[in-house]
Amino acid sequence: MNHSEFLLQLDSVIEAAPGTLKGSEKLAGIAAWDSLAVLGFIAMVDEKFRLQLSGKDIVACESIADLAGLLGDRIKA
Amino acid sequence: MQHPFSLAGARILVTGASSGLGRATAIMASRMGASVVLSGRDQARLEETREQLDGAGHHAAAYDLRDTAGIPDWLQRLASLTGTFHGLAHAAGIQIVRPLRMLDECVLNEIMAVNVNTALALTKGFRQKGVGAGGGSIVLFSSVMGLTGQPGQAAYSASKGALISMCRSLALELARENIRINCVAPGLVETGMAARLKDSLSPAQYEAVAALHPLGLGRPENIAAPVVFLLSAAAAWITGTTLVIDGGYTAH
Numbered sequence: 001m002n003h004s005e006f007l008l009q010l011d012s013v014i015e016a017a018p019g020t021l022k023g024s025e026k027l028a029g030i031a032a033w034d035s036l037a038v039l040g041f042i043a044m045v046d047e048k049f050r051l052q053l054s055g056k057d058i059v060a061c062e063s064i065a066d067l068a069g070l071l072g073d074r075i076k077a
Numbered sequence: 078m079q080h081p082f083s084l085a086g087a088r089i090l091v092t093g094a095s096s097g098l099g100r101a102t103a104i105m106a107s108r109m110g111a112s113v114v115l116s117g118r119d120q121a122r123l124e125e126t127r128e129q130l131d132g133a134g135h136h137a138a139a140y141d142l143r144d145t146a147g148i149p150d151w152l153q154r155l156a157s158l159t160g161t162f163h164g165l166a167h168a169a170g171i172q173i174v175r176p177l178r179m180l181d182e183c184v185l186n187e188i189m190a191v192n193v194n195t196a197l198a199l200t201k202g203f204r205q206k207g208v209g210a211g212g213g214s215i216v217l218f219s220s221v222m223g224l225t226g227q228p229g230q231a232a233y234s235a236s237k238g239a240l241i242s243m244c245r246s247l248a249l250e251l252a253r254e255n256i257r258i259n260c261v262a263p264g265l266v267e268t269g270m271a272a273r274l275k276d277s278l279s280p281a282q283y284e285a286v287a288a289l290h291p292l293g294l295g296r297p298e299n300i301a302a303p304v305v306f307l308l309s310a311a312a313a314w315i316t317g318t319t320l321v322i323d324g325g326y327t328a329h
Binding site: 012013015035036038039040042043044047052053054055056058059 | 174175176178179228229273275276277278279280281282283
C-alpha cells in the first residue's frame with residue numbers, strides 16, 4: 001500500500017470523503033478521530049496488513065505521520 | 078451415594094481445550110473424576126492440556142470446528158474410539174472487535190459460523206445414537222456480551238446472544254431425551270482471548286471495562302467450576318438457562 005492509499009483508508013476509517021486527509025494533520029485536530037475510529041484503525045490494519053496493533057501503540061500517536069510510522073515500510077512512499 | 082458434584086464415571090467432550098476457559102474446564106472436570114476428550118485445532122497444545130489433567134483415560138482429538146458439516150460424523154468416529162459422552166462443554170469461539178463502520182458480511186459470517194453454527198452442529202451431533210450416552214448435559218459458552226453491549230462488539234454480541242436464545246429452544250427439544258443444555262455467560266477473564274481484546278482497546282478503554290467487574294477480572298477456574306456444576310448431577314433440574322459468571326459486571 002502506498003501513502004496515498006493509506007490516507008484513503010484513513011478517510012474511510014473516520015468516514016470522511018476520499019481525499020480529505022492530506023497526511024500532515026495532527027490527530028487532536030480531527031474531530032472524527034475518537035475511540036471508535038481507533039477501533040476502526042486497528043481493524044483496518046488487521047484486515048489490510050494482517051498486523052495486530054495495540055490500542056496502547058495508537059494512543060501514543062499524535063499525528064497521521066505517527067500512525068503511518070506504526071506500519072513502517074509496509075507503506076511505500 | 079456419589080457426591081452430586083462429582084463427574085466420576087462421566088466422559089466429557091471439551092472444545093477449545095487447548096487454551097483459556099476450555100483448558101481450565103477440562104482440568105477441573107478431570108479433578109472431579111471425569112474422563113475428558115479434548116478438542117481443539119492444534120494437537121500439540123491439546124497434549125499440553127492433557128498433561129495437566131488428573132487421572133487417566135483422557136483423549137486429545139484435534140478437529141477444526143470450522144468444518145461444521147463434518148461435526149456429526151466426527152463425533153460418531155470420536156465416540157466409537159473413546160466411548161459415548163455424558164457431557165459437552167463447548168468453549169471454542171472467536172472474538173473480533175469491529176466498529177459498525179468496519180463490520181462487513183465476511184467478518185459477521187465468520188463470527189456467526191464459529192460461535193453459533195458450531196454450537197448447533199455439536200448439539201445435533203451429541204444427540205445422535207452412539208454419541209451421547211443416553212441423556213447428558215451440554216454447556217455452551219456465551220458471554221456477558223450476549224446480555225449487554227460495548228462499542229465494537231455488535232457481531233460478537235449477536236453471536237453470544239444467539240447462543241443464549243437458541244439454548245432455550247434446544248432445552249425444550251432435548252428434554253424428552255433427558256439432555257440438559259445451558260449457557261454460561263462469563264465476564265472478562267484473564268485468558269489469551271482477553272489479552273487480544275486488551276490489545277485492541279486503548280489502555281483507558283480496557284481499564285474502564287476491568288473497573289466494571291466489582292470482584293475484579295476473572296480467572297479461568299472461576300468459570301470452570303460453575304461449568305462443571307452444570308455438567309454434574311447437582312444441576313439435574315437446570316436446563317435452558319444462562320448462568321452469568323461475571324464478578325458483578327451485569328449487576329450495574
